[in-house]
Amino acid sequence: MSSFDPVDAVDTRIDPQNDLENATEPAAGPAGPSFARLGLPQPLVTALERRGIHSPFAIQATVLPDALAGRDVLGKAATGSGKTLAFGLPMLARLGLTARRGPRAPRALVLVPTRELAQQVSDNLAPLGQATGVQFATVYGGAPMHRQITQLRRGVDVVVATPGRLQDLISQGEATLAEVEVSVVDEADFMSDLGFLPVVQELLDQTRPDAQRLLFSATLDGEVDTLVRRYLTDPARHEVRRAGDDAPPAEHLAYSVAFRDKVPLTQELAARPGRTIVFARTQLGVDRLTENLQAVGIKAEAIHGGLPQSARRRALEAFTDARSPVLVATDVAARGIHVDDVSLVLHYDPPADHKTYLHRSGRTARAGAAGVVVSLLLPDQVGQAKRRFRQAKVDPQVSRVRPGDAPIAELVASGVPVEPVERPARESRRPHGGPAGRRPRRDGERPRRSPDGERSRRDGDRPRRPYGDRDRFRGPGERGGRPDRPAPARD
Numbered sequence: 001m002s003s004f005d006p007v008d009a010v011d012t013r014i015d016p017q018n019d020l021e022n023a024t025e026p027a028a029g030p031a032g033p034s035f036a037r038l039g040l041p042q043p044l045v046t047a048l049e050r051r052g053i054h055s056p057f058a059i060q061a062t063v064l065p066d067a068l069a070g071r072d073v074l075g076k077a078a079t080g081s082g083k084t085l086a087f088g089l090p091m092l093a094r095l096g097l098t099a100r101r102g103p104r105a106p107r108a109l110v111l112v113p114t115r116e117l118a119q120q121v122s123d124n125l126a127p128l129g130q131a132t133g134v135q136f137a138t139v140y141g142g143a144p145m146h147r148q149i150t151q152l153r154r155g156v157d158v159v160v161a162t163p164g165r166l167q168d169l170i171s172q173g174e175a176t177l178a179e180v181e182v183s184v185v186d187e188a189d190f191m192s193d194l195g196f197l198p199v200v201q202e203l204l205d206q207t208r209p210d211a212q213r214l215l216f217s218a219t220l221d222g223e224v225d226t227l228v229r230r231y232l233t234d235p236a237r238h239e240v241r242r243a244g245d246d247a248p249p250a251e252h253l254a255y256s257v258a259f260r261d262k263v264p265l266t267q268e269l270a271a272r273p274g275r276t277i278v279f280a281r282t283q284l285g286v287d288r289l290t291e292n293l294q295a296v297g298i299k300a301e302a303i304h305g306g307l308p309q310s311a312r313r314r315a316l317e318a319f320t321d322a323r324s325p326v327l328v329a330t331d332v333a334a335r336g337i338h339v340d341d342v343s344l345v346l347h348y349d350p351p352a353d354h355k356t357y358l359h360r361s362g363r364t365a366r367a368g369a370a371g372v373v374v375s376l377l378l379p380d381q382v383g384q385a386k387r388r389f390r391q392a393k394v395d396p397q398v399s400r401v402r403p404g405d406a407p408i409a410e411l412v413a414s415g416v417p418v419e420p421v422e423r424p425a426r427e428s429r430r431p432h433g434g435p436a437g438r439r440p441r442r443d444g445e446r447p448r449r450s451p452d453g454e455r456s457r458r459d460g461d462r463p464r465r466p467y468g469d470r471d472r473f474r475g476p477g478e479r480g481g482r483p484d485r486p487a488p489a490r491d
Contacts (some may be wrong), residue, residue: 077218
């Protein structure tokens with residue numbers, strides 16, 4: 001594979017009100033290239049300016065000319081470098097030229113590894129799509145499938161999806177990729193780590209042979225290189241390098257601890273002022289650790305693949321708003337969380353490899369801010385952890401600590417509080433008119449139940465018998481009975 005033409009970029013703070021993606025500093029100042037000079041249509045330029053985005057970031061400035069010209073693009077850039085706009089803007093520009101209405105098959109596909117990334121991409125690009133008449137749909141597991149089917153039947157232009165759920169909908173005949181003319185694969189190396197690339201290949205095989213391909217990945221080895229060679233034709237190659245790409249610009253600390261001290265130490269560190277992300281290896285471990293933190297009065301939320309999407313979104317919102325400044329997560333969040341001012345990342349369980357260590361650690365020290373990464377290691381994990389640190393190009397000194405020791409106390413004291421933000425209450429979606437916002441009953445309809453649970457009756461209606469006289473509990477095996485069933489497993 002030929003070498004890249006790297007572009008240097010420097011992290012800077014982005015206004016949270018306009019945080020399309022925690023990204024690097026614009027590639028040029030006021031005298032540098034603007035979106036309009038790069039060839040972006042004026043409706044999209046205006047939409048960006050309304051959101052406070054006036055100059056392209058480094059990866060956008062290099063990718064946009066080739067992508068707008070219709071070339072395949074291979075981008076090597078870490079999370080937080082501005083990739084969403086780099087592939088989203090040329091996609092919107094192309095689809096906006098021939099915007100359609102009514103039932104229609106999607107003409108663009110964006111594949112991402114996690115639900116959070118799917119929702120983030122849609123949240124960032126869908127408002128810009130309104131400027132060109134481009135409609136979005138998100139497709140991922142853990143959310144009601146019937147809603148996604150309804151969206152697809154109504155007609156959309158862009159599908160942002162995780163591979164598994166999209167494959168399910170295609171197998172049911174509810175989705176087709178036959179008209180896709182732009183396909184994007186984001187975080188390809190992470191999808192490779194999760195074992196998604198065979199499904200990704202099946203999905204890309206169903207798109208148009210002449211479709212434009214845009215692939216972004218932090219690394220381009222192994223299966224990712226196979227994907228590049230198979231689907232990209234003479235791609236334009238672009239890379240953005242930032243100081244600290246090999247190792248996040250954070251302070252890395254490692255402590256050897258006794259097993260009985262892991263939870264007390266975690267409680268001390270989680271009580272530190274500021275936002276903290278704690279990584280555990282398993283879903284059960286996340287749930288137990290979250291309960292332990294909550295039991296001592298720490299506002300903590302859990303996020304992992306076993307939770308429904310609504311619960312994951314609520315947890316992420318509470319963490320983003322600092323109403324719950326501690327988030328306990330499995331590795332599903334290592335690339336799916338883009339939150340400013342995470343001051344501490346705590347490896348409660350060591351990651352599987354150095355790549356995961358870097359991705360976890362990259363949740364802090366973002367946009368030029370300071371951050372601390374702490375690893376809690378059992379004595380038999382120290383040797384393997386040191387090898388992992390060398391591969392990640394960090395060199396923390398491993399020291400033995402117990403709860404209350406001076407290094408932990410100093411770390412706790414160095415935290416910076418964040419002010420919680422209260423979100424406005426969601427308005428009810430029920431229409432007005434009648435009890436609880438429902439419309440009045442029309443003649444001939446069955447009577448509704450009254451607010452106290454009894455069915456409303458007109459004069460002369462036969463009164464209902466009390467529940468206990470009419471029916472009784474029947475155990476499993478009796479007529480009318482039903483055994484308790486466990487809740488169905490979620491994606």
